[in-house]
Amino acid sequence: MRSPSVRSLPALVLMMLVAGTAVAQSPTYGVGRTPTEEEIRAWDISISPTGEELPPGRGTVQEGALAYRRTGCAGCHGAAGVDGRAPRLVKQDAEPTTNPWNLGRILPIRAPYATVVWDYINRGMPLNREGTLTADEVYAITAYLLYLNEVIPEDAVLDAESLPKIQMPNRDAWAQVPDWQPGQPRLPGYPY
Amino acid sequence: MGSQKPDRRGFLKGGAALAGGLTLGATEPAFGQLPHPHRYIKGTDDLVAYGGRSSFVTSVRIAHPPDNRPSPDAFGLVFHVAAPLQDSVGMITPSSLHFIGTTRGSFVPDIDPREHRLMFHGLVDRPLVFTMEDLKRLPSVTRPHFIECAGNRSSPSHRTVQETHGMTSCAEWTGVLLSTLLKETGVKAAGKWIVAEGVEEVKGASSIPMEKAMDDCIVAYGMNGEAIRPQNGFPLRLLVPGFEGIFNSKYLRRIKVVDRYYMTYNDYGHLDRDPKVAALGYQIGPKSVITFPSGGQQLTDRGFYEVSGLAWSGGGAISRVEVSTDGGRRWADAEIQGTAYRMAHTRFRFQWNWDGNEAELLSRCTDEIGQVQPTRSQVAAYFGAPEGRPFGVPGQDNSVQPWRIASDGSVHNAIT
Incomplete structure (x- = not known):
C-alpha cells in the first residue's frame, strides 16, 4: 500500500470506476457546509511520503545554517544541534554506515522519508512561534539538519521535487503496520 | 479502619x-x-454553581515518573500526568483526575467553541466543515472507553499503582460516530486511511486505518456528563477505542481521507524494524492491575479484605479476571462488577482473608477474543529472550503486575 508502486493506466481507470460507484451515496443529514478551495489549502498541512502537498520554495544547507540561528533554533537546540536544553538534533553515532536503529530518536532520523522532518519543523517549530517559518526556511533548515546528520551532501538544494527523493538511512528497513480488522487479535499467533 | x-x-x-x-x-x-x-461547609456561590469535594479527600494526579525524559523537563513542561488509581472506585475516572499525555507539556489551547471547526477533506465526495452546533445536531452515542498511554509501563523504581499504571483512565464519552460523519462526506474507493489532526501548537496528527475509522471511533464533545475538559481536548477530540493513547487526537480540527499510511510525526513514534513489534504497538492488549491493596498501601490487620482492581483490553470486552494471592501458583476467578463494556475499564473484586504471612497478589485478564494477559517471562519466552535478564515487553506493556504483601502489612511493587 505504501510501496512506491507504478500505477498502470488500466489500474487507474479501474480505480476511477470504483470510485465513481462509491459517489452514489448521498448525505443523510445535510448538516455542515462546503469549505472553499482556499480554506482547504490553508488548513491542509499534511505531507504525504510522496511529498505531493509540499509547497513551492527551496533551501540550501548554507541558508539553513543561517536560518537555524536567525529563527531561534540554536537558542534551544544548541549552536550545532547538540548541548541545548531541547532534544539534540544530531545523531550520536559518527559512522554513517552503522545500523540506523542505533542513531537515537533524534530528529526523525530513523524515518524512512525526509518529508517527516520537513513536516514536523513546519507544524511544530519553533516553540511558541509555531507556523511562523516560511516554506523556504523550512526547506533550508531541513537541509542543514540532514547535512549535519550526513544524510545529504553540503551542496544539496531541497525543494518539493528533491525532498521526497532523499534516501534516508531507514528508507526500506522498517516494518509495515498490520492490516487492522475489527475483532482480530493484534498479532496472529500471539496469545497475549 | x-x-x-x-x-x-x-x-x-x-x-x-x-x-x-x-x-x-x-x-x-x-x-x-x-x-x-x-463543622459545616459554607454554602458559597461557587459550591452552588459547581460543587467541590471534601477537604478530607486529597487524592491527586502526579507528574508521571519518566523512564528517559525528565518531567518537568528543561523548559518546565510536564508531559505526562498520572491518575491516582489507588484511590479509584468503580470504573469511571473523574474528569479532574483523568490522566493526561501531551507532546508539549503544559500548553493547553484555550479554544472558544463558537470559533472551533472540524473539516473533512481529501478523498471524500463532499468536503465538509462542521461547527460545534452542527455536530450536536447529529445522532450521538455515549460509551465508556479507556484511553491508555503507550508509556504506561511498570518499572522496579515505581512504588505505587499511580506510578506503575496511572497513565490509563476511563471516562464516559459522548459524541458523533466518525462513521456517521464519513458517510455524510462520502469516502472515495481509494480512501484507505484517515489522518486526524488537532489544533494545538504541534498540531498532532495520526494515521488511522479506514476499517477502524468506520468501526467505532467517536468525535467526542462530552466527557463524564459534561463538556470535555481543556486538558482532555476541549471542545472536540477523537476517540479511537483500544488504540494507543496518541491516536485519540485532542482539539480535533481536521480529518483528511488519504490513500496510504501518511507517516506523520506521531506515526513515526511507532516505527520499528520488527513486524511483530510494529503490530503490538498499535492496539492495546489485555491488561489488568490490582488497585487495592497496591504499592504504598498498608494492611492494618489480618482478616478479610476485598481485593479490587481494573481490567481492560483494546481487543474488546473483558470476559474473565483471575487473581492469585500466592505469586501465581494458584489462580481463582474474580467477580466482574456489572457490565464489562468494550474497550472500557472493568472493575473486578475478589474476596480474600489475609493470614498475616507474606503474600504476592497478581491479577490477569482474558478478553472477548481470547487474548490473555501475560507475565513478562511469558512474553520473553515468546520472543526467545534470554532468561534471567530484564525484559521489555514489546509495544504496549500489558504484563501482569505483582504486589508483595510483607508480614507487617506493607504493600510493595514486586516487578523485576
Whole structure:
C-alpha cells in the first residue's frame, strides 16, 4: 500500500470506476457546509511520503545554517544541534554506515522519508512561534539538519521535487503496520 | 479502619459518650444523641454553581515518573500526568483526575467553541466543515472507553499503582460516530486511511486505518456528563477505542481521507524494524492491575479484605479476571462488577482473608477474543529472550503486575 508502486493506466481507470460507484451515496443529514478551495489549502498541512502537498520554495544547507540561528533554533537546540536544553538534533553515532536503529530518536532520523522532518519543523517549530517559518526556511533548515546528520551532501538544494527523493538511512528497513480488522487479535499467533 | 473488634466497640462507646457530653441542650430528642459533624461547609456561590469535594479527600494526579525524559523537563513542561488509581472506585475516572499525555507539556489551547471547526477533506465526495452546533445536531452515542498511554509501563523504581499504571483512565464519552460523519462526506474507493489532526501548537496528527475509522471511533464533545475538559481536548477530540493513547487526537480540527499510511510525526513514534513489534504497538492488549491493596498501601490487620482492581483490553470486552494471592501458583476467578463494556475499564473484586504471612497478589485478564494477559517471562519466552535478564515487553506493556504483601502489612511493587 505504501510501496512506491507504478500505477498502470488500466489500474487507474479501474480505480476511477470504483470510485465513481462509491459517489452514489448521498448525505443523510445535510448538516455542515462546503469549505472553499482556499480554506482547504490553508488548513491542509499534511505531507504525504510522496511529498505531493509540499509547497513551492527551496533551501540550501548554507541558508539553513543561517536560518537555524536567525529563527531561534540554536537558542534551544544548541549552536550545532547538540548541548541545548531541547532534544539534540544530531545523531550520536559518527559512522554513517552503522545500523540506523542505533542513531537515537533524534530528529526523525530513523524515518524512512525526509518529508517527516520537513513536516514536523513546519507544524511544530519553533516553540511558541509555531507556523511562523516560511516554506523556504523550512526547506533550508531541513537541509542543514540532514547535512549535519550526513544524510545529504553540503551542496544539496531541497525543494518539493528533491525532498521526497532523499534516501534516508531507514528508507526500506522498517516494518509495515498490520492490516487492522475489527475483532482480530493484534498479532496472529500471539496469545497475549 | 482495620482495628480489632473490641477496640472498635470501645471507640464507638467513647464516641457516644463524647457526643452525649456536648452542649446539645436538654430539649434534644433521644434519637439525635449520635456523633455528628462539628463543622459545616459554607454554602458559597461557587459550591452552588459547581460543587467541590471534601477537604478530607486529597487524592491527586502526579507528574508521571519518566523512564528517559525528565518531567518537568528543561523548559518546565510536564508531559505526562498520572491518575491516582489507588484511590479509584468503580470504573469511571473523574474528569479532574483523568490522566493526561501531551507532546508539549503544559500548553493547553484555550479554544472558544463558537470559533472551533472540524473539516473533512481529501478523498471524500463532499468536503465538509462542521461547527460545534452542527455536530450536536447529529445522532450521538455515549460509551465508556479507556484511553491508555503507550508509556504506561511498570518499572522496579515505581512504588505505587499511580506510578506503575496511572497513565490509563476511563471516562464516559459522548459524541458523533466518525462513521456517521464519513458517510455524510462520502469516502472515495481509494480512501484507505484517515489522518486526524488537532489544533494545538504541534498540531498532532495520526494515521488511522479506514476499517477502524468506520468501526467505532467517536468525535467526542462530552466527557463524564459534561463538556470535555481543556486538558482532555476541549471542545472536540477523537476517540479511537483500544488504540494507543496518541491516536485519540485532542482539539480535533481536521480529518483528511488519504490513500496510504501518511507517516506523520506521531506515526513515526511507532516505527520499528520488527513486524511483530510494529503490530503490538498499535492496539492495546489485555491488561489488568490490582488497585487495592497496591504499592504504598498498608494492611492494618489480618482478616478479610476485598481485593479490587481494573481490567481492560483494546481487543474488546473483558470476559474473565483471575487473581492469585500466592505469586501465581494458584489462580481463582474474580467477580466482574456489572457490565464489562468494550474497550472500557472493568472493575473486578475478589474476596480474600489475609493470614498475616507474606503474600504476592497478581491479577490477569482474558478478553472477548481470547487474548490473555501475560507475565513478562511469558512474553520473553515468546520472543526467545534470554532468561534471567530484564525484559521489555514489546509495544504496549500489558504484563501482569505483582504486589508483595510483607508480614507487617506493607504493600510493595514486586516487578523485576
